[in-house]
Amino acid sequence: MIGALSVARRAGIARVLSFDMGGTSTDVALLDATHEPVTTIEGEVAGVPVRVPMLDIHTAGAGGGSLARIDEAGALQVGPQSAGADPGPACYGRGEGATVTDANLVLGRLHPEYFLGGAMRLDADRARKAIERVQRAGTGFGSVEAVAEGIVRVANVRMESALRRVSVERGFDPRDFALLAFGGAGPLHACALASALGMRQVVIPAAPGALSALGILDADLRREFSRTVMVEPGSKKIGGAFRELEAEAREVFRAEGLRPVLTRSADLRYRGQGFELRVDWGADAVARFHRLHAQAYGYADSARTVEIVTLRVQAVVRGQTLRVIAKKGKRGGGAAAMIGAHRVFEEGSWRRAVVYERSRLESGDRIAGPAVIVELSATIYLALGWTATVDGFGNLMLAPATTARKKTGGPR
Amino acid sequence: MKRPSIDPAEIAVVGHALHSVAAEMGAALRRTAFSPNIKERRDYSSAVFTGEGDLIAMGDDMPVHLGSMPMSVSAALEAMRFAPGDVALLNDPYRGGTHLPDLTMVAPVFLKGRARPAFYVANRAHHADVGGMHPGSMGPCREIAQEGIRIPPVKLMHAGKMDAQVLAILLANVRTPAEREGDLMAQMGACRIGIARMQELVERFGFERLGRGVGAMLDGSERVMRGVLARLPAGEWRAEDFLDDDGVRLGRIGIRVAVRNDPAKKRAVVDFTGTDAQVAGNINAVYAITWSAVFYVFRCLLPADALATAGLMRPVRVIAPEGTVVNAVSPAAVAGGNVETSQRIVDTLLLALAQAIPERIPAASAGTMNNLTIGGIDTRYGSGRGLPYTYYETIAGGLGGSPQADGASGHHAHMTNSLNTPVEALEYAYPFRMVRYAIRKNSGGAGLHRGGDGLVREIELLGDAQVTLLADRRETRPWGLAGGEAGEPGVSNVIRNGREETLPGKCTRELRAGNRLRIESPGGGGWGRAKPD
Numbered sequence: 001m002i003g004a005l006s007v008a009r010r011a012g013i014a015r016v017l018s019f020d021m022g023g024t025s026t027d028v029a030l031l032d033a034t035h036e037p038v039t040t041i042e043g044e045v046a047g048v049p050v051r052v053p054m055l056d057i058h059t060a061g062a063g064g065g066s067l068a069r070i071d072e073a074g075a076l077q078v079g080p081q082s083a084g085a086d087p088g089p090a091c092y093g094r095g096e097g098a099t100v101t102d103a104n105l106v107l108g109r110l111h112p113e114y115f116l117g118g119a120m121r122l123d124a125d126r127a128r129k130a131i132e133r134v135q136r137a138g139t140g141f142g143s144v145e146a147v148a149e150g151i152v153r154v155a156n157v158r159m160e161s162a163l164r165r166v167s168v169e170r171g172f173d174p175r176d177f178a179l180l181a182f183g184g185a186g187p188l189h190a191c192a193l194a195s196a197l198g199m200r201q202v203v204i205p206a207a208p209g210a211l212s213a214l215g216i217l218d219a220d221l222r223r224e225f226s227r228t229v230m231v232e233p234g235s236k237k238i239g240g241a242f243r244e245l246e247a248e249a250r251e252v253f254r255a256e257g258l259r260p261v262l263t264r265s266a267d268l269r270y271r272g273q274g275f276e277l278r279v280d281w282g283a284d285a286v287a288r289f290h291r292l293h294a295q296a297y298g299y300a301d302s303a304r305t306v307e308i309v310t311l312r313v314q315a316v317v318r319g320q321t322l323r324v325i326a327k328k329g330k331r332g333g334g335a336a337a338m339i340g341a342h343r344v345f346e347e348g349s350w351r352r353a354v355v356y357e358r359s360r361l362e363s364g365d366r367i368a369g370p371a372v373i374v375e376l377s378a379t380i381y382l383a384l385g386w387t388a389t390v391d392g393f394g395n396l397m398l399a400p401a402t403t404a405r406k407k408t409g410g411p412r
Numbered sequence: 413m414k415r416p417s418i419d420p421a422e423i424a425v426v427g428h429a430l431h432s433v434a435a436e437m438g439a440a441l442r443r444t445a446f447s448p449n450i451k452e453r454r455d456y457s458s459a460v461f462t463g464e465g466d467l468i469a470m471g472d473d474m475p476v477h478l479g480s481m482p483m484s485v486s487a488a489l490e491a492m493r494f495a496p497g498d499v500a501l502l503n504d505p506y507r508g509g510t511h512l513p514d515l516t517m518v519a520p521v522f523l524k525g526r527a528r529p530a531f532y533v534a535n536r537a538h539h540a541d542v543g544g545m546h547p548g549s550m551g552p553c554r555e556i557a558q559e560g561i562r563i564p565p566v567k568l569m570h571a572g573k574m575d576a577q578v579l580a581i582l583l584a585n586v587r588t589p590a591e592r593e594g595d596l597m598a599q600m601g602a603c604r605i606g607i608a609r610m611q612e613l614v615e616r617f618g619f620e621r622l623g624r625g626v627g628a629m630l631d632g633s634e635r636v637m638r639g640v641l642a643r644l645p646a647g648e649w650r651a652e653d654f655l656d657d658d659g660v661r662l663g664r665i666g667i668r669v670a671v672r673n674d675p676a677k678k679r680a681v682v683d684f685t686g687t688d689a690q691v692a693g694n695i696n697a698v699y700a701i702t703w704s705a706v707f708y709v710f711r712c713l714l715p716a717d718a719l720a721t722a723g724l725m726r727p728v729r730v731i732a733p734e735g736t737v738v739n740a741v742s743p744a745a746v747a748g749g750n751v752e753t754s755q756r757i758v759d760t761l762l763l764a765l766a767q768a769i770p771e772r773i774p775a776a777s778a779g780t781m782n783n784l785t786i787g788g789i790d791t792r793y794g795s796g797r798g799l800p801y802t803y804y805e806t807i808a809g810g811l812g813g814s815p816q817a818d819g820a821s822g823h824h825a826h827m828t829n830s831l832n833t834p835v836e837a838l839e840y841a842y843p844f845r846m847v848r849y850a851i852r853k854n855s856g857g858a859g860l861h862r863g864g865d866g867l868v869r870e871i872e873l874l875g876d877a878q879v880t881l882l883a884d885r886r887e888t889r890p891w892g893l894a895g896g897e898a899g900e901p902g903v904s905n906v907i908r909n910g911r912e913e914t915l916p917g918k919c920t921r922e923l924r925a926g927n928r929l930r931i932e933s934p935g936g937g938g939w940g941r942a943k944p945d
Contacts, residue, residue, distance in 0.1 A: 070420055071632075071636075071715065071717065071718075072632075072635060072636040072639045072715065072718075073423065073629070073632025073633055073635055073636045073718065073719070074420055074423060074628070074631075074632045074635060075420050075421075075423035075424040075427060075628075075629070075632055076419075076420035076421040076423070076424050077424055077717060078424075080717075138420040139417045139420075140417030140418050140419050140420060141419060141420065142419065146419065146421075147421075149421070150419060150420065150421025150422075151421070153421050153425050154421055154424045154425060154428070157424070157425045157428040157429055158428060160432075161428055161429075161431070161432040161435070164432060164436065165432075165435070165439075168436055168439065169436070169439040169443070171443070196616075270444075270446070270594065272446035272447075272590075272591065272594055273443070273444060273445065273446055273451065273594075274442075274443070274445070274448075274451035274452065274837075275442075275443040275444075275451070293444070296440070297440045297443065297444045297598070297601045297602070297605065298440060298600070298601030298602060298603070298604030298605045298608075299444075299597050299598075299600060299601035299604065301597055304594070
């Protein structure tokens with residue numbers, strides 16, 4: 001997760017929902033690069049509530065290895081049972097059960113020859129047979145492809161609920177975020193999930209399959225200084241408390257010979273509530289709180305007493321090294337990275353798609369979906385109606401074709 | 413009746429998406445509520461209904477609300493015609509409510525080009541006071557008029573505007589109006605979130621398609637329940653269990669049930685004929701509660717991922733004769749029916765089912781919510797004169813041992829799915845000091861699988877206050893099964909100047925600053941004969 005945060009910062013995206021889909025489950029988290037990672041005191045460890053700050057990660061019960069089945073209600077369910085690594089998805093050659101990975105293979109979103117950079121050949125016939133078994137267990141299915149599409153849709157709706165949960169429950173709108181997809185299976189589902197949540201930007205970091213384990217060094221130095229004050233907005237304590245926090249911030253950075261940029265924010269609530277919303281500090285902070293409250297929770301009450309729970313000062317020193325690493329790209333079409341043609345099933349029919357090798361894509365290259373982009377640790381599915389651009393750090397930036405250049409996020 | 417079959421993926425996608433709407437409503441309510449009972453303990457529920465009032469999604473909230481919310485929606489539909497932006501409010505147990513502190517809001521979801529609501533959203537929250545004789549509105553009363561303000565289905569919002577007069581009457585009748593208003597606003601905001609999310613879902617799926625998915629989901633739920641009934645043995649199983657007393661007169665009150673299952677027809681009947689007549693005190697349950705308790709027990713027999721919808725209960729018939737404690741009629745007092753009698757109905761049903769499927773039924777859990785309400789003046793606020801407060805909380809107990817495992821200690825069981833009020837939150841919000849909060853050792857019944865232990869919660873009052881206790885299993889005990897022993901009954905003591913007095917299970921007392929109240933909740937029953945040491 002920490003790795004995800006620094007990728008987002010390097011890509012210049014401030015607010016990110018990250019989505020790490022592995023074999024058995026998916027972790028989602030809300031990351032705000034303008035602040036420390038959004039931490040929660042509503043955490044739970046092994047079912048025991050703990051009141052310490054932690055990265056706000058929520059686990060959804062579907063991963064690439066999650067098994068599809070027809071339940072007693074006649075509905076297609078995906079997970080929580082998983083084929084795990086052994087026997088694994090049917091297409092790995094040992095298992096019988098149909099998994100999300102098998103569905104992606106049948107739909108052409110995985111390429112049998114290029115899985116894990118070609119290190120492992122997938123058995124497409126075996127995947128198809130497994131899905132046919134699911135088809136026979138239910139009534140009302142169309143083609144095998146429709147079943148496979150259904151498996152992907154059900155897995156997606158579960159991840160969508162989890163992503164909504166980490167954002168909406170904290171008072172955020174997912175449409176203001178970019179989706180950062182990683183883990184072995186995340187980049188296969190990213191376009192569909194972003195569409196469902198109304199998100200306009202997807203980031204696939206370099207080496208998405210390994211990112212969650214990497215913990216990349218952060219380029220920016222940043223630290224947050226905060227104080228719980230529990231006062232009303234007019235209180236005389238506020239100015240002094242902010243100045244003390246800023247002095248403390250400067251002092252800490254001065255010890256490193258650095259001069260940080262400081263920004264003020266505060267956590268507000270109506271007196272008596274148990275949860276706060278964070279707003280940038282300024283003359284209109286309270287008005288902004290009312291607006292945000294109405295947007296997030298359906299009402300605002302300007303007659304009610306507002307309480308400032310916590311004051312925060314964010315100190316940032318922009319990284320210098322990045323400009324050296326960032327490659328200046330020429331606008332290109334990625335022709336050098338094409339390694340074959342493939343067909344993918346989407347929106348009810350088969351479509352022609354190009355297979356690209358990610359390592360040969362150059363910064364500045366721009367390609368249109370549907371396309372399958374393969375690399376060592378993951379496969380990326382660029383859906384119909386989406387385009388992908390390679391940025392200066394090797395990240396793939398995906399956007400719906402019509403708004404490819406429109407950027408979401410950005411500092412608040 | 414055969415509908416054209418529908419893509420099984422569609423059923424699952426629609427089901428998950430609707431559940432997500434209910435969960436989001438609940439989150440909005442919790443995050444904006446003011447009273448600890450709602451924001452900390454999560455004593456609320458939220459749900460989504462069809463335009464006909466059938467339950468199609470419910471958050472993972474309070475089981476006692478599960479079956480009773482649909483009755484709120486139908487009562488609101490009978491009482492009024494909705495326009496866009498209207499929100500109905502009700503709490504009348506005899507018109508769609510359960511007990512007076514549970515305030516329920518129902519709001520229509522209108523779609524463009526449709527004159528009638530396409531869906532309804534609703535939420536219910538337990539308010540810490542709705543007036544009446546005792547602070548907290550849960551005291552020993554003899555008729556509903558004593559229990560608090562009674563609200564038949566009325567419009568709190570007209571076309572998006574709050575009805576200031578309705579709100580004024582309500583707030584004039586409660587002890588903590590500012591907190592009530594805040595919680596009501598939170599409920600209203602949650603309705604709006606639900607409406608917006610449902611409109612988004614319709615935009616995404618289209619109304620016709622969503623409707624087909626919902627229909628298939630309801631039919632699927634029915635199929636799941638019929639599958640469960642088909643696997644239960646055929647037969648009739650009878651059981652009875654008792655409440656200690658009704659709080660105003662002595663004497664046990666019997667609940668009697670016969671469960672009849674016909675696997676061939678995949679239908680079951682749950683018949684409470686023979687249950688004692690409604691009583692003078694407040695432990696009378698209205699039909700909605702009894703129906704909820706049956707819904708809860710049968711839902712426990714389903715696969716864990718079965719969605720809670722109206723379709724589930726289609727094959728189960730509930731018979732509860734009017735005028736009994738499981739189907740009380742006005743003007744009976746009902747505050748305890750929702751919290752105590754509901755638990756005993758579950759106990760009685762489980763005892764009956766233990767004869768049918770002994771390998772699946774646990775011993776009795778604590779069997780009481782140990783409802784504690786305290787009201788007084790908090791002199792820490794309000795510049796000298798202080799501000800009134802009302803506190804409400806239920807106290808967890810031990811779970812029964814099951815055929816598979818020991819019972820857990822200190823859990824809310826069955827009809828309540830709430831948390832505790834954390835000590836810090838409690839001391840911050842109320843003039844109390846928590847003296848002791850501990851597991852009540854060895855209160856669970858012995859057995860091959862032990863019953864879980866109850867809790868000890870000892871509170872010192874920092875100011876004078878009126879304390880009301882509404883608890884059961886002080887005399888009767890949570891039973892064991894298959895040779896397991898019963899759990900210890902609960903005890904509630906008041907400590908004044910070092911002298912202890914044991915209180916009845918249901919009572920109200922004026923206490924002074926410095927007095928302490930110690931509640932020891934019952935342990936769960938054990939399952940199976942204990943192995944000799």
